[in-house]
Amino acid sequence: MPGRAAEIIAAGRPQAVGSFSFWFDEQRWEWSDEVARMHGYQPDAVEPTTELLLAHKHPDDRAQVAETIARSLDTGEPFSSRHRFLDTTGVVHHVIVVADRILDDTGTLVGTAGYYIDVTDTLAEQRRETLTDTLPEVVEARAVIEQVKGILMYVYRIDSDRAFDVLRWRSQETNMKLRDLAGHLLAELHTLPSGTAASRSQFDHLLLTAHLHHDGQATTGHM
CATH class of the missing domain: 3.30.450.20 (PAS domain)
Structure with missing residues (x-):
């Protein structure tokens, strides 16, 4: 990986x-x-x-x-x-x-x-030390990141700590700054349908491909 x-x-x-x-x-x-x-x-x-x-x-x-x-x-x-x-x-x-x-x-x-x-x-506790180094970045973009955390909590039915884990993981995996990733996800949210069975799958696609559409940058993603 x-x-x-x-x-x-x-x-x-x-x-x-x-x-x-x-x-x-x-x-x-x-x-x-x-x-x-x-x-x-x-x-x-x-x-x-x-x-x-x-x-x-x-x-x-x-x-x-x-x-x-x-x-x-x-x-x-x-x-x-x-x-x-x-x-x-x-x-x-x-x-x-x-x-x-x-x-x-x-x-x-x-x-x-x-x-x-x-x-x-146990995962949140195991990874807490790794995640704390992002605190300054989180403070700078708290409003956007908190909004995206709320979206992740709703889509995946997880708590706040795990929503941040997922967001931080994609930030690290794609070499996008946390605030940039959160801002892109929030900006693109309007493109997704609401209240349909397909919306979960389409949000997955957005989460996994955000780095491909961010300022035209090619980064190291899985797909």
């Missing part, structure tokens, strides 16, 4: 963020070492499959996730979700899955890819 997210993980926070890809034709999953570890596996110890992923889902969330995967296959909608899963030791993880589409060289939709973001209760 490129960027600052990898540094956070390497610094002893292996359950923070991990990447994945899902290829529609083959129904083939790929996951990063971080996602494997989230589930309790050593890297390359198992091959991720739909059956394995569903087996790990919390019983109360399994049907929802299965429906989301089926919808991705049927409609090409990115695999975006907020759910719980159990790792191999039985520990429950709360995750947000933020994803976008994979297009081939001809522009044909071939899959979906994105990130697992672990927002389990």
Whole structure:
């Protein structure tokens, strides 16, 4: 995984963020070492499959996730979700899955890819030290950042600390200043529909591609 997210993980926070890809034709999953570890596996110890992923889902969330995967296959909608899963030791993880589409060289939709973001209760405390170095920047742009945090809280049904975690993660991953990222997201919010099933997926797309449209800069993103 490129960027600052990898540094956070390497610094002893292996359950923070991990990447994945899902290829529609083959129904083939790929996951990063971080996602494997989230589930309790050593890297390359198992091959991720739909059956394995569903087996790990919390019983109360399994049907929802299965429906989301089926919808991705049927409609090409990115695999975006907020759910719980159990790792191999039985520990429950709360995750947000933020994803976008994979297009081939001809522009044909071939899959979906994105990130697992672990927002389990312990995560905020584990990452607090890493996040505090952004305090001066937060103070300077508090109003805009607080508005965007509120949007993230609403869209992903998370608390304020975790909303800031997500915003800061995208800032680090894309090399955009926190205030610039927040300002861009807020400025583009009017382009999204409200009250539709598609709005969550479209917000995921906006969150994952904001750096591609910010002042024409090309930065190091996942997709």
